[in-house]
Amino acid sequence: DAGITQSPRHKVTETGTPxxxxxxxxxxxxxxxxxxxxxxxxxxxxxxxxxxxxxxKGEVSDGYSVSRSKTEDFLxxxxxxxxxxxxxxxxxxSEADRAVRYFGPxxxxxxx
Amino acid sequence: xxxVKQSPQSLIVxxxxxxxxxxxxxxxxxxxxPWYQQFPGKGPALLIAIRPDVxxxxxxxxxxxxxxxxxxxxxxxxxxxxxxxxxxFCAASVPSNTGKLIFGQGxxxxxxx
Numbered sequence: 738d739a740g741i742t743q744s745p746r747h748k749v750t751e752t753g754t755p756x757x758x759x760x761x762x763x764x765x766x767x768x769x770x771x772x773x774x775x776x777x778x779x780x781x782x783x784x785x786x787x788x789x790x791x792x793x794k795g796e797v798s799d800g801y802s803v804s805r806s807k808t809e810d811f812l813x814x815x816x817x818x819x820x821x822x823x824x825x826x827x828x829x830x831s832e833a834d835r836a837v838r839y840f841g842p843x844x845x846x847x848x849x
Numbered sequence: 850x851x852x853v854k855q856s857p858q859s860l861i862v863x864x865x866x867x868x869x870x871x872x873x874x875x876x877x878x879x880x881x882x883p884w885y886q887q888f889p890g891k892g893p894a895l896l897i898a899i900r901p902d903v904x905x906x907x908x909x910x911x912x913x914x915x916x917x918x919x920x921x922x923x924x925x926x927x928x929x930x931x932x933x934x935x936x937x938f939c940a941a942s943v944p945s946n947t948g949k950l951i952f953g954q955g956x957x958x959x960x961x962x
Contacts, residue, residue, distance in 0.1 A: 741892075779855070779938055779952035780893065795949065796851075827892050837883075838950065840892030 740764050741841035743828050749847045756815040758844050760828030762808075768831045769811040770838065771795075771803060773824040780827065786811055818848040851876060853941050855953030862960050868926040870956045872939035875920065879941040883950075884913065884924050887936045896937070897924070929960045 740763030750756050760769060770785040772795075782795030784803040792803050800822060802814045815822055828841040855872045862868045872882075883898035899906045899913040899922065906913045912925040926933055939953040 777858075777954055779954045781952070782949060829892075837895045837898075838893075840885075840894065842890075842892055 741828060741830055741839060743826075743841040743844050745844060746842065747845045749849065750818050751849050752819055753817050756818050756846065756848075758813040758826055758828075758846070760811045760813070760841060762811075762830050764830060764839070765808060766830040766832050766839075767808075768833065769805065770829040770831075771801075771811065771813045772827045772829060772840075773797065773822075774827060774843075775824050783813065783826075815846075818846075820848050822846065823848045851949075851951055853939060853951050853953045855939050855956060857956060858954065859957045860959070862929045862958065864929065864931060864960055864962050866929050866960075868924075868929045868933065868958055868960070870924045870937050870939070870958070871921065872923065872941075872953050873919075873921045874941050876941070876943065877920070878943045879951075880944050881942045882913070882915065882922050883940050884911075885938045885940065885952075887938065887955075889935075893938060926958075929958075931960045931962050934958055934960050 742761045744759045771783040772780040774780050781797045783801050784795055786792045786805040804812045826844045829838040831838045853872055853874050884896045885893035886896040887893040897908050897911050899915050901917050904915050910927045915922045937956045940950050942950045
């Protein structure tokens with residue numbers, strides 16, 4: 738398995754609170770991605786990074802921000818969590834934009 | 850136009866049977882079509898992928914068939930086994946540096962012993 742960890746693995750929070758999810762890789766891959774997985778929607782890209790401090794929006798970026806200060810870490814922040822952000826969040830990495838994506842184990846987030 | 854439509858949503862197959870999952874797309878700029886397999890509680894993992902310059906790719910019991918004119922591609926699992934029970938996602942990407950890999954909605958496959 739590619740060296741990707743996500744923390745926390747499970748989180749329950751309340752509407753309006755800030756939440757930060759962490760993705761850590763040991764593969765030194767350039768690209769990192771955050772996806773959310775919801776029934777009937779497959780996986781949808783939230784944000785991605787193509788290098789340290791280089792990030793861009795995906796298809797469902799509203800309400801989310803990201804930061805990447807080191808190659809190995811990619812943080813996803815929900816500034817003010819809403820119930821619609823209840824989902825399973827996956828981090829992924831790849832050596833190049835069009836190379837294989839390796840996914841982390843996921844974080845199940847519940848916003849009450 | 851950026852969508853990838855996947856069917857069926859769920860599939861039940863007997864052990865030893867053939868599982869077939871279909872995907873359709875509109876954007877003719879897509880040029881890379883991977884399939885991912887996901888077991889419960891795990892992240893998706895690349896299963897097999899194809900580029901549109903070939904009509905078929907086979908890896909073991911898994912085959913992708915690609916019909917460029919119809920803008921459709923499908924995954925065939927031959928001799929399906931209970932261990933193949935998982936959720937399968939097709940995906941597509943364009944030749945750009947956008948990071949966008951568009952996923953289908955997913956198919957949950959159950960292989961009965």
